[in-house]
Amino acid sequence: MAEVEKKEKKKEYNLKEFTTCESTLMMLQKAAAEGVDNAFFRAAEMKPCPIGMESACCKHCAMGPCRLNPKDPYSRVGVCGATIDTIAARNFARMVASGAAAHTDHGMTMLDVFRDVVNGKIKDYKIKDEVKLREVAKSVGIEVEGKETLEIAKELYHELEKTYTQVEGEIPFAKRVPPKTLETWRKLGIVPRGAMREIMELMHRSHMGVDQDYRNIVLQCSRTALADGWGGSMVATEISDILFGTPKPLVAAVNMGNLKEDHVNIIVHGHEPNLFESMIDSVNDPKLIEKAKEAGAKGIQLLGMCCSGAEALSRHGIPHAGNFMSTEAVLVTGAVDAMAVDVQCIKQGLSTVAKCYGTRLFTTNPRCKIEGVEHIEFHEREPRKCTDKIVEMAIERFKNGRPDRIVIPPRRDFGVHGFSHEYINYMLGGTFRASYKPLNENIINGKIRGVAGVVGCTNPRVRQDWVHVELVKELIKNNVLVVQTGCSQIALAKAGLMKPDAAVLAGDGLAEVCEAVGMPPVLGLGSCVDNSRILIACAEMVRIGGLGESIADLPVAGAAPEYMSEKAICIGQYFVASGVYTVFGVTFPTIEGTKFHKHLFEELEEMGLGKWGFATDPIEMAHKMIAHIDKKREALGIMG
Ligand code: XCC
Numbered sequence: 001m002a003e004v005e006k007k008e009k010k011k012e013y014n015l016k017e018f019t020t021c022e023s024t025l026m027m028l029q030k031a032a033a034e035g036v037d038n039a040f041f042r043a044a045e046m047k048p049c050p051i052g053m054e055s056a057c058c059k060h061c062a063m064g065p066c067r068l069n070p071k072d073p074y075s076r077v078g079v080c081g082a083t084i085d086t087i088a089a090r091n092f093a094r095m096v097a098s099g100a101a102a103h104t105d106h107g108m109t110m111l112d113v114f115r116d117v118v119n120g121k122i123k124d125y126k127i128k129d130e131v132k133l134r135e136v137a138k139s140v141g142i143e144v145e146g147k148e149t150l151e152i153a154k155e156l157y158h159e160l161e162k163t164y165t166q167v168e169g170e171i172p173f174a175k176r177v178p179p180k181t182l183e184t185w186r187k188l189g190i191v192p193r194g195a196m197r198e199i200m201e202l203m204h205r206s207h208m209g210v211d212q213d214y215r216n217i218v219l220q221c222s223r224t225a226l227a228d229g230w231g232g233s234m235v236a237t238e239i240s241d242i243l244f245g246t247p248k249p250l251v252a253a254v255n256m257g258n259l260k261e262d263h264v265n266i267i268v269h270g271h272e273p274n275l276f277e278s279m280i281d282s283v284n285d286p287k288l289i290e291k292a293k294e295a296g297a298k299g300i301q302l303l304g305m306c307c308s309g310a311e312a313l314s315r316h317g318i319p320h321a322g323n324f325m326s327t328e329a330v331l332v333t334g335a336v337d338a339m340a341v342d343v344q345c346i347k348q349g350l351s352t353v354a355k356c357y358g359t360r361l362f363t364t365n366p367r368c369k370i371e372g373v374e375h376i377e378f379h380e381r382e383p384r385k386c387t388d389k390i391v392e393m394a395i396e397r398f399k400n401g402r403p404d405r406i407v408i409p410p411r412r413d414f415g416v417h418g419f420s421h422e423y424i425n426y427m428l429g430g431t432f433r434a435s436y437k438p439l440n441e442n443i444i445n446g447k448i449r450g451v452a453g454v455v456g457c458t459n460p461r462v463r464q465d466w467v468h469v470e471l472v473k474e475l476i477k478n479n480v481l482v483v484q485t486g487c488s489q490i491a492l493a494k495a496g497l498m499k500p501d502a503a504v505l506a507g508d509g510l511a512e513v514c515e516a517v518g519m520p521p522v523l524g525l526g527s528c529v530d531n532s533r534i535l536i537a538c539a540e541m542v543r544i545g546g547l548g549e550s551i552a553d554l555p556v557a558g559a560a561p562e563y564m565s566e567k568a569i570c571i572g573q574y575f576v577a578s579g580v581y582t583v584f585g586v587t588f589p590t591i592e593g594t595k596f597h598k599h600l601f602e603e604l605e606e607m608g609l610g611k612w613g614f615a616t617d618p619i620e621m622a623h624k625m626i627a628h629i630d631k632k633r634e635a636l637g638i639m640g
């Protein structure tokens with residue numbers, strides 16, 4: 001512990017300002033007492049760079065880095081002459097490219113797995129949801145009548161591969177876009193080709209000395225982001241459903257109280273469901289359970305964190321330990337015997353915290369190694385080699401490596417998860433009328449004012465979970481039905497809003513619908529790639545009719561109130577490009593009053609798309625979204 005003590009903070013933090021998550025707070029108190037560093041403390045120590053925060057610097061070439069003055073952004077240009085609008089737009093473009101790359105690479109991995117399942121090279125997974133396979137195939141124009149499952153799967157693979165590799169023409173899922181929305185995209189030249197091509201072009205155009213018209217850069221940002229939302233992410237969701245099952249509502253528990261002191265505790269944290277699925281098999285293997293028992297444990301407890309955790313929660317009811325800003329905190333319990341990570345949102349700081357408590361931390365994906373962390377590579381053709389090994393290491397740590405003191409926060413919060421868009425369809429339509437028609441009808445008759453997607457990360461720059469929870473409460477109070485994914489969904493689950501009885505917090509109209517259907521006012525749809533389920537739901541609302549002809553006409557809005565990742569920026573841009581007003585919190589990488597800012601926040605809407613918004617206060621954020629929903633209702637003539 002010597003090294004740990006050295007780092008002990010002299011400063012006293014008011015830890016309650018860091019988080020509203022009781023469990024995380026408890027663990028931060030323990031970490032502070034034990035001198036264990038973490039992202040909350042580091043954020044308090046490190047103030048963000050004021051120039052970078054407003055995206056007023058450029059390091060795209062060695063004539064710079066060039067810094068402009070955020071207070072007077074037009075007073076200077078970069079060495080090459082780049083204006084603030086060019087610099088901020090290029091920085092934004094790089095975030096979109098990186099975010100799109102992350103989701104599309106994840107989607108491509110799922111497609112690799114699918115191909116190998118279809119070819120018979122992977123034996124551990126199989127096509128679990130044939131109905132979904134046929135539906136997805138039909139949606140991209142594949143004839144399914146009279147064909148065998150495998151034949152359809154092969155054709156679907158070849159079609160969906162185009163999502164990534166197609167050099168010209170429109171990606172397959174463009175067929176799911178409402179015609180009027182698609183027409184707007186065609187007019188603007190932003191219907192995506194393959195994601196690889198779009199990301200490549202966006203990286204090219206944001207290189208020094210290429211695209212220096214912010215409006216033109218933003219067009220390619222939209223095209224690239226759409227290649228994620230209606231491409232990479234959508235493929236990830238659809239293939240995961242086909243291979244691992246389409247989620248249906250189930251009751252499941254979140255929060256750190258799901259750890260069990262007398263069990264071997266294993267956490268899977270990351271994004272790709274394949275690692276998680278195999279880990280489920282491993283922890284249920286009687287031989288490994290027996291081994292755990294021989295080591296003195298009552299059994300093996302598996303938990304998820306972040307997005308693959310949200311998927312396993314939705315599909316299988318596996319308990320979820322917490323969102324992004326709880327990943328270090330959970331290790332402070334001392335109860336985690338092993339944590340396996342794959343890709344995305346894996347803090348390097350986990351490594352230090354894990355060492356402090358003897359938790360065995362493993363990287364598993366060749367894309368994501370961490371210096372000083374043991375790597376056990378996961379291969380889908382022999383997945384159990386990796387996951388069994390990790391279970392064995394966890395058992396070993398349970399037996400010989402546990403710290404003297406283990407503290408498990410007692411909270412477990414139950415709720416209903418697993419609302420795939422297919423299920424929402426079924427639930428609202430009833431058995432004989434499976435469609436979104438009743439949702440549209442309830443929006444038209446005003447019981448439901450509109451629909452809001454509240455998604456995204458947690459971020460130590462704001463009080464963990466607080467903005468998510470207050471925003472969602474205000475929305476449902478005003479009869480806005482909320483759909484959720486990712487870390488935001490976990491925040492609301494911890495706050496108890498994923499239960500049907502949370503309808504008491506909703507306005508009269510929404511509460512009436514919730515009670516009639518028996519659903520909560522807040523619907524959890526899964527991980528961040530599952531934001532594609534929200535796009536499909538929007539397309540379906542347009543198709544059913546009565547709410548306008550394009551997604552931009554719908555009384556809907558989106559928010560990522562505590563975002564931190566580049567993926568979130570990309571998601572925001574694809575919602576905006578799809579026609580949705582999307583509000584972000586924390587900070588926004590533009591300077592108010594600049595042309596680029598005005599373009600994102602106003603002009604995109606005038607072009608027939610959605611637009612960006614920004615607010616840090618949850619109540620203000622909610623009312624921005626509600627005002628937008630009301631504006632759309634008025635345009636549709638369904639106001640009073
Ligand atoms: Fe990561 Fe996906 Fe953000 Fe959570 S919400 S912090 S991106 S885990 Ni996706």
Ligand code: SF4
Pocket residue numbers: 058059060061062063064065066077078079080081082087208209
């Ligand atoms: Fe400076 Fe222009 Fe180079 Fe950017 S591209 S670092 S603004 S000279």
